[in-house]
Every structure is written in C-alpha cells, then in structure tokens.
Amino acid sequence: MLPCLFIKNIYVFHYRQRYGERAAVCNLNVLKSKINKSLHRIAVESFNRFIKNAMSYMMGLLFVSVMFHIIALPVAVYGQTKSYNQFWNDFQFVTPIKGKWSNEINIGQVWTSLSGDDDPFHSNAQLYARVWLHYSLSKFKLSVFTGYNHNPEIKLMEQDGLPEIRSAVQGIYYFIKTPFTLSGRLRIEDHLDRRIEQGFDESFRVRSQVKLTKTLNATEIAKGSVYLVASEEVFTQTAADVFEYPRFGSNRLTIGCGYAFTNDFLVEMDYSNDYYPNKNHQLSYHTVQVNFSCYNWLKNLKNTLLR
Incomplete structure (x- = not known):
C-alpha cells in the first residue's frame, strides 16, 4: 500500500x-x-x-487415509464383517436467487435391512429435509445448510430412534471442468442428537470427498445427455472433540450414471459401499440410491400451470 x-x-x-x-x-x-x-x-x-x-x-490427506484404511487395516485386523443392504432416494429442488446466489431444498428417505435379513426395505430408517444456500464462483462453491432428520425405526439397529438437527458448511473446488469435471469437497457438520433423558447432545463430523463426472454423448450435462459419476469420501467419527482428536470413521465409494430428461430435470442411479472398520467387527453397507434433481423448478412449475 x-x-x-x-x-x-x-x-x-x-x-x-x-x-x-x-x-x-x-x-x-x-x-x-x-x-x-x-x-x-x-x-x-x-x-x-x-x-x-x-x-x-x-486431497493428499484423503488419499493417504483411504490407502491406509483400505489396504493396511484389512490386513492388520481380522474381524467379523456385518453387511446391510439399503435403498436411498433423494430429491433436490434448486432455485437461482440473484447473481451468484442460489437456494436448494433437499428431501430424502433411507430404507435399510437388518442383521439376518437382506431385504433393503425392511425398516424405514430415516427421513430428512434440508435447506441450502449456495454462493458460486468460477472454480469454487461455498454452501451452508440446516436440516431435520427423523429416525422412525432406527432404534431397531441399537440406536436411539430420535430426531436430529443437522447443520453444515461446505466448500467445493473444481480442479477441472472440461472435458470432465473433477472436484474436491470439504464439509463440516454439526449434529444435535435428541436423547431421551439428556436433551440434545452436540457432536461434529468432517467429510472429505473427491468426485469425477463425465458425460458420454455431450460436452456438458444438458437435455438428452448421459453421464457417469464416481466419488470417494472419507468420514471422521462423529464426536464432540473431532477437531482436537480426529478419528477415522468410515469410507464411502460411489459409482453411478444419470440421464438428463431436460436441461432442468436429471435422474441419477448410484451404487455406494460404506465401510466402517472396528477392532471387534466391521460394518459394510451396500446401497442403491436414486436421485432426482430439479433446477429452476419454481419457474418451470409456474410456466406449466399457466399453459
């Protein structure tokens, strides 16, 4: 100066x-x-x-963590593995506000099997609703959300089965946008879990993800295009002291494909595997997820009603 x-x-x-x-x-x-x-x-x-x-x-920490827990841990720990099958559905309603700002309403449901029963629709494990606010730049996107999770039957899996308030702040950086999209995401979540006798308990979780998206028959996702997605995500354990003593919680590998029916309506089907290592036993969740993404939905709904 x-x-x-x-x-x-x-x-x-x-x-x-x-x-x-x-x-x-x-x-x-x-x-x-x-x-x-x-x-x-x-x-x-x-x-x-x-x-x-x-x-x-x-991304470097993510790579090291993934290599350690995928390669070293299974070799060092020989424990019993419990597997569950799940089905998720997710609806995203995105509306531009002004300039670089946009809003998103996100609702979804989780169904799960139980130990000894492979039916992914055995129990309604979770219902959730979230409200997002996004601010987008050319290579960076900052987002915050707050949401409500209802766990009607999750107590069958030895959990409390009580509601949860979840908020988060996340940043997405786009390393490459063409001819494919490679991005990294960092999310910090704040969980307020309802307890029967103690009110709400607050805990935190950190999630790191790298994601690849590639269209097959177009240069970008637009009407009639088919695209592939793949992502790798590492979760810390949910804990009140996660920033002082971060501990590995789980690993999620996701692959899938999607189709754009219009420029503003996309349907995507994914398979994901969540792996939870533990000294005594390991957990593995096999999940099929169907995502519906609706962009400019208020404008499109208004135009449809006025026809």
Missing part, C-alpha cells in the same frame, strides 16, 4: 507542474481506477491460490 501512495504522490506532483491542477486531478482518478483494479485482481488470485492449496492438501 505504501509504494502505491508514494507513486501516486509523485504522479500528482508531476502533472501539477506540467499540466496544471485540473489535468492532475483527472489523471489521478485514472490512476486510482488502475490501482483498484490491480488490488482486486491480486486479492482474487491470492484467494484462488489459497483455496487451491487448501483443497490440494485436503
């Missing part, structure tokens, strides 16, 4: 001596505009560099 002020003073003195006060003021405004633009460009470049370095560091 001091070099900028020094240059400005020399500039003004020079123009006052040569062209007079009026010309000096005019050219000073031009100089201020150039300096502001330069400072803005430097700030944006520094922010993008910081985000990219942070996401690269996070």
Whole structure:
C-alpha cells in the first residue's frame, strides 16, 4: 500500500507542474481506477491460490487415509464383517436467487435391512429435509445448510430412534471442468442428537470427498445427455472433540450414471459401499440410491400451470 501512495504522490506532483491542477486531478482518478483494479485482481488470485492449496492438501490427506484404511487395516485386523443392504432416494429442488446466489431444498428417505435379513426395505430408517444456500464462483462453491432428520425405526439397529438437527458448511473446488469435471469437497457438520433423558447432545463430523463426472454423448450435462459419476469420501467419527482428536470413521465409494430428461430435470442411479472398520467387527453397507434433481423448478412449475 505504501509504494502505491508514494507513486501516486509523485504522479500528482508531476502533472501539477506540467499540466496544471485540473489535468492532475483527472489523471489521478485514472490512476486510482488502475490501482483498484490491480488490488482486486491480486486479492482474487491470492484467494484462488489459497483455496487451491487448501483443497490440494485436503486431497493428499484423503488419499493417504483411504490407502491406509483400505489396504493396511484389512490386513492388520481380522474381524467379523456385518453387511446391510439399503435403498436411498433423494430429491433436490434448486432455485437461482440473484447473481451468484442460489437456494436448494433437499428431501430424502433411507430404507435399510437388518442383521439376518437382506431385504433393503425392511425398516424405514430415516427421513430428512434440508435447506441450502449456495454462493458460486468460477472454480469454487461455498454452501451452508440446516436440516431435520427423523429416525422412525432406527432404534431397531441399537440406536436411539430420535430426531436430529443437522447443520453444515461446505466448500467445493473444481480442479477441472472440461472435458470432465473433477472436484474436491470439504464439509463440516454439526449434529444435535435428541436423547431421551439428556436433551440434545452436540457432536461434529468432517467429510472429505473427491468426485469425477463425465458425460458420454455431450460436452456438458444438458437435455438428452448421459453421464457417469464416481466419488470417494472419507468420514471422521462423529464426536464432540473431532477437531482436537480426529478419528477415522468410515469410507464411502460411489459409482453411478444419470440421464438428463431436460436441461432442468436429471435422474441419477448410484451404487455406494460404506465401510466402517472396528477392532471387534466391521460394518459394510451396500446401497442403491436414486436421485432426482430439479433446477429452476419454481419457474418451470409456474410456466406449466399457466399453459
């Protein structure tokens, strides 16, 4: 900042001596505009560099964690593995607000089998609703949400079966956007779990994900396009002291494909495997998930009703 002020003073003195006060003021405004633009460009470049370095560091930790828990842990720990089958459905309703801001309403349901029963629709494990707020830049997307989870029959799996309030902040960085999309996501969740006698217990969880999306018959996802998705995500254990003592919780591998019926309506089917290592026994969840994504849904609904 001091070099900028020094240059400005020399500039003004020079123009006052040569062209007079009026010309000096005019050219000073031009100089201020150039300096502001330069400072803005430097700030944006520094922010993008910081985000990219942070996401690269996070991806490195993610890779190391995945390699350790997928390769080293199964070799070192020989325990009994319990497997469950699940079915998820998820509905996303996205609405642009203004400029780079958008809103999303997210509702879904989780069905699960129980030990000794492979039926993925045996129990209605969870219902949830979330409200998101997104702010999107060219290579970075910042989001926050708050939501309500209802667990009607989850107590059959030795859990409380009580409601939960969940909030989160997350950032997504797009390393590559064409010809395929490669992104990294970091999410920090705040869980408020209802207990029978103690009210709400607060705990936190950190999730790190890398995701790849590739269209098969188009350059981008649009009407009539088919696309593939694959992601790898690592979860910490949900705990009150997760920031001081982070512990590995689970690993989720997801692959799937989707189809765009219109530019604003997408259907996607995925398979995911959640792996929970434990010293005594290991848990594995095999899940089929169907996602419905509706963009500009209020505008499209209004146009449909007015036809």
